Amino acid sequence: MKTVIQNVKFKEVMVNVLIENGVIKGMNQDEYLEADHVIDGKGQHLFPGFVDLHVHFREPGGEAKETISTGSMAAARGGFTTVCAMPNTRPVPDHEDNLKYVNDLIEKNANVRVLPYASITKRQLGHDLVDFQSLKQLDAVAFTDDGVGVQSAGKMYEAMQEAAKLNMPVVAHCEDNTLIYNGVMHDGDKSNEMNLKAIPSVSESVHIARDVLLAEATGCHYHVCHVSTKESVRVIRDAKKAGIKISAEVTPHHLLLSENDIPEDDARYKMNPPLRSEADRQALIEGLIEGTIDCIATDHAPHTNDEKSQGFLKSPFGIVGLETAFPLLYTHFVENNLITLQQLIDWLTIKPAKLFNLSYGTLQIGSPADLVLIDFNQEENIDVNSFYSKGHNTPFDGWKVKGVPTLTMVNGKVVWEKEEAHV
Structure with a gap:
């Protein structure tokens, strides 16, 4: 299974990311033509x-x-x-x-x-x-x-x-x-x-x-x-x-x-x-x-x-x-x-x-494809009614924030992607 994430910014450079069998195989400006799944990063930041x-x-x-x-x-x-x-x-x-x-x-x-x-x-x-x-x-x-x-x-x-x-x-x-x-x-x-x-x-x-x-x-x-x-x-x-x-x-x-x-x-x-x-x-x-x-x-x-x-x-x-x-x-x-x-x-x-000597927390060739895309352009209000957690106990409800994650991947699998509204 090959996945390509196109058009993302990593360390201030636009790159395409090739993921194969849950592992990062390529991370540069090359176009990867053969892929089972292509994700358009829309210029967002990759971490x-x-x-x-x-x-x-x-x-x-x-x-x-x-x-x-x-x-x-x-x-x-x-x-x-x-x-x-x-x-x-x-x-x-x-x-x-x-x-x-x-x-x-x-x-x-x-x-x-x-x-x-x-x-x-x-x-x-x-x-x-x-x-x-x-x-x-x-x-x-x-x-x-x-x-x-x-x-x-x-x-x-x-x-x-x-x-x-x-x-x-x-x-x-x-x-x-x-x-x-x-x-x-x-x-x-x-x-x-x-x-x-x-x-x-x-x-x-x-x-x-x-x-x-x-x-x-x-x-x-x-x-x-x-x-x-x-x-x-x-x-x-x-x-x-x-x-x-x-x-x-x-x-x-x-x-x-x-x-x-x-x-x-x-x-x-x-x-x-x-x-x-x-x-x-x-x-x-x-x-x-x-x-x-x-x-x-x-x-x-x-x-x-x-x-x-x-x-x-x-x-x-x-x-x-x-x-x-x-x-x-x-x-x-x-x-x-x-x-x-x-x-x-x-x-x-x-x-x-x-x-804790964990082999996570980095993005490099050969590392698990655990990553997050973040949009720094959009601003939104924290809304506890949109939480996936059962807990709504936070004083930050209604606070205006930027830097909202839009996609999260674990071992090359998309486990969450932002929708326009989640209630």
Whole structure:
């Protein structure tokens, strides 16, 4: 099967792309006359498919919020071709049978490449470690108890020892439960104004500080999820200077919003970690640009409309992000000359892929034909009613954006193509 994508711009040069059996075979200005399928790129920009190290697809156990099918279609629409699915499902992929079950669901229902995490501890309870070796053999991409930080330093130390033996990353949601105080938003001006229980910044940074020393002691690759505070950035920066094997991600919503943007008791703005201060937001941007933070991940976390209609006190934490990430970041950072387009692409492709030794995130001869076409000319409003995700929980509904994906391909197969209207 030969496919040709004609008339696309790659690294500012117009090219035609020849794809055969899911692999890129040619990428230059030549005309490829023999093809089973021809796609007219209409002068749009061609990029590697995006890689997201942090998504929640809820299945099995939370299908009312999202499924592997709907979540992976949301990924495809957003230009993501490889995503790593968190293990806070029911059952948890904490032993061979459960991970096999998840793998079977992915094989049957995924529209893009979905790589499953295994948990660090059984049932994510923080007590008994999983069998790291057997779960690696079943293609777990890494180990994490995401959603709950491992509270015991001893247990995290033992987990890092096991992961280091296998050259596998330990990935952490960093939060010291003794410092949460049942909070629902950041401990700052907005929580005081709204008289709501608050989560102090130190709940995150103190946990990272503990874990980086454990990573140093064990030689484990330690990856920090959704960094949100200036103190966390400082700890990670210092750890990298000390030669500790640490990496970190930041989300689009923490780059774009602070507590000052919360207009009222609207749970679309409730996520964990919470939206922090403006000083924190600026520190995250600086940390990303300087390389302290390695990549961008969405932390796509869908919930039902009913769940998210109960205000800050009763609604669950979480925001969806797969379908909005690139246009939002392009519009607000690249268009405003705060970063370059190539920086943004790198943070969404090659950099996350390299962190986990994934052979994706690049476009070159011989690489899998995972790609996205993007139209930088058209402007549109984000509309949650057009989402493929079951989750509509985002504060970005109605925001005007540019840089909208129009076609996504995985292994040479078109898995999503923009229509004039999708409802």
